[in-house]
Amino acid sequence: MYDSRIPYDKSAAIWSPDGELVQLSYARKASEKGAAALGMILDSKTILLAGETLFDPLVVKPDKIQKIDSKLFLIASGLSTDSNLLIGQARLVAQQHRLIYGEKISIRALAQRLGDLMARHTIQGGLRPFGTALLLAGFNPISKEAELFFVDNGGSYFAVNAYAAGSGNERIIDALRKEYKQGIAVEAAKKLVLEIITNALNKKEPLTEKELEIRILTAE
């Protein structure tokens, strides 16, 4: 006889007996296949963003760090089609906010909007979780202070001082926990980031700024 029940690891909308959304764990694995991405608040006016750009001589080098609005950037790590969808949505939400409230959106509000969208995809049957995790960086529109948010595949979001997404993320985050200090100078930070990512990805040759897209954001 045909069993019509859906096994719990086949749907994002069904819990496993030990309280896990197995499809969400699979989605996290998908985003860990994406190129490494890192964000770091250097001081209250400066943020460093770094994204690994995979080298293929046939492909024009894509931009890992995407602009959402003025002084507001996003790095998405994971399935590129999912990333593109979220980048488009982020830009749309940012402009809607400007139209309605006459002011730039805050990083927190944008993280919430994207997080809600991603969470809905883990609740609703027939949809699958996003294969992408996000780092959002910018400045508080009122206090002008640097802000960095991480948004997970399942849509949970939180403010961070430094964080990573994509391949080697656990090892990068571990290294950041040990090495990160607020108030680090730009050049020292660049060196540290290259070192951490080189080690985390077990590269034979040390990474240079050519293989790693680095952007320094400074408050106006």
Place this chain on the structure above:
Amino acid sequence: MNYPTNPLFNNNNSQQDQMNRLKGTTGLALKFKNGALVVADRRASMGSFTASKHAKKVHKVNDYTGIGIAGSVSDAQALVDLLRSELRLYQLENNFEPSIKVAGSLLATIMHGSFRRFQPWWVQLLVAGVDRRGSHVYVLGPDGSISDEDFFAIGSGTLLSIGVLEHSYKPDLDKEKAKDLAIAALKTSLARDNATGNGIDGLIFFKDEDQVVTEEIHIDM
């Protein structure tokens, strides 16, 4: 001979009639050195009838933003309530206080959307307050237009009161001088405009050592 019709049972809802009901009020707002204020009279009129002698036309929507209303009382009350809730939500989502510009822009968005659907909010509004960027006065029309002003008046006494403001207003007025000017300008409308009267209410917002302090104005007549 003309018999006055009872405005409470008047079924004529023509646009002209609506316009007549709209105008019975005078409200004004102005910026001063370290703050902004908004004042209005207390009369609510329906044609020649004084429907209320203690209408509340100045509303506080948060600790540092005040709204002055003219026009349809029900529309204005609904809009002020809606704004108050929206600003609370904005604070929670962004984790900082919405600026005066946010309050003005949001109202303009709501009002313009309705105007384009031929169901305008039948109101003129003044948005006044003090935020991190300084003091602000915005004026909104029922078509959803918004403009940033140093001082402005709304309602049927607009021309009377704005004349006084135009003559005496200076951007560096201190709080007491600004308050005196606002009351003098409103009193001109109270004296000469039929639809304005019964007293004055107002809100003054000013910066005192980085804190925004609110002072209320209540003048019985």
